[in-house]
Amino acid sequence: MSEAHVQVTLKKSILDPQGSAVEKALRQMGYPVDAVRVGKFMEIRIADGLSRTEQREALEEICRKVLSNPVIEEYTFSLEDQP
Amino acid sequence: MKIGIVRFPGSNCETDCLEAWRVMGCEADMLWHRETSVRGYDLVVLPGGFSYGDYLRTGAIARFSPIMPDVIRHAREGGLVWGICNGFQILTECGLLPGALLRNAGLSFICAPQCLRVENNATVFTRAYAPGQIARMPINHGEGNYYIDAAGLEELESEGRVVFRYVSADGAADAAGNPNGSVQNIAGIISREGNVLGMMPHPERAVEQLIGGEDGRGMFRSLLG
Numbered sequence: 001m002s003e004a005h006v007q008v009t010l011k012k013s014i015l016d017p018q019g020s021a022v023e024k025a026l027r028q029m030g031y032p033v034d035a036v037r038v039g040k041f042m043e044i045r046i047a048d049g050l051s052r053t054e055q056r057e058a059l060e061e062i063c064r065k066v067l068s069n070p071v072i073e074e075y076t077f078s079l080e081d082q083p
Numbered sequence: 084m085k086i087g088i089v090r091f092p093g094s095n096c097e098t099d100c101l102e103a104w105r106v107m108g109c110e111a112d113m114l115w116h117r118e119t120s121v122r123g124y125d126l127v128v129l130p131g132g133f134s135y136g137d138y139l140r141t142g143a144i145a146r147f148s149p150i151m152p153d154v155i156r157h158a159r160e161g162g163l164v165w166g167i168c169n170g171f172q173i174l175t176e177c178g179l180l181p182g183a184l185l186r187n188a189g190l191s192f193i194c195a196p197q198c199l200r201v202e203n204n205a206t207v208f209t210r211a212y213a214p215g216q217i218a219r220m221p222i223n224h225g226e227g228n229y230y231i232d233a234a235g236l237e238e239l240e241s242e243g244r245v246v247f248r249y250v251s252a253d254g255a256a257d258a259a260g261n262p263n264g265s266v267q268n269i270a271g272i273i274s275r276e277g278n279v280l281g282m283m284p285h286p287e288r289a290v291e292q293l294i295g296g297e298d299g300r301g302m303f304r305s306l307l308g
Contacts, residue, residue, distance in 0.1 A: 017190050069140055071183040
């Protein structure tokens with residue numbers, strides 16, 4: 001069984017007010033923080049029976065078409081075999 | 084004019100739309116999102132609300148509802164589509180309109196009356212307004228911060244496709260009049276062909292004095308010809 005870890009983040013060119021709020025709060029608490037960006041993390045278990053290449057192709061499509069909005073976001077993912 | 088209002092799970096302005104059309108003298112139909120055809124309708128309204136709980140991104144899951152391929156077909160064939168609030172978010176997600184709606188710059192959910200300036204009254208949606216007319220109607224959103232890249236913005240502006248801008252009470256499209264951080268105070272845009280309009284404000288909640296004003300009526304009057 002394979003599991004994918006997907007990260008979706010706002011493009012660097014897009015302001016992230018949520019990240020800025022967290023950053024300010026952390027700084028007020030005295031933590032040594034310069035910048036915070038808030039994104040999404042998803043764990044996806046892939047159905048059995050696909051080759052690694054097929055898994056990657058499916059994930060690319062899922063990320064591009066559904067999990068991220070390419071106008072404002074970018075994504076990365078990793079794939080791991082699970083026991 | 085045959086009007087269909089699409090109800091998604093989590094829509095919450097669909098009955099307001101239905102009532103607004105009734106007030107304006109037109110009976111609209113409610114369409115469940117699992118239907119697969121909008122044939123026979125002249126105008127499809129995608130109402131406000133929180134379709135699918137706004138999960139993933141606003142409108143991101145609703146755009147894959149069974150009815151959407153036919154809404155897109157309808158739009159591509161020149162049929163009218165009107166997205167209000169969450170409906171606007173769905174239209175950008177499915178690519179019928181450019182750009183995206185981000186979290187409000189101030190992070191707050193805003194529910195308040197807002198002044199808009201009619202930037203383009205040469206559309207089938209806005210022809211009942213005077214050019215530059217100020218219309219007051221409610222906004223009610225947490226993610227109405229319109230974003231588009233520089234090239235896309237230039238295209239919208241040069242083609243006159245910014246239909247509404249947020250303005251101060253004196254009509255200035257300045258920072259003070261911008262409730263959510265939208266680029267160039269954009270509150271509503273239209274497709275190049277002029278048949279698909281998306282806007283964050285709620286004209287359907289501004290059709291009777293009893294509920295705070297009638298400035299939204301112009302859109303209904305425009306569409307009814």
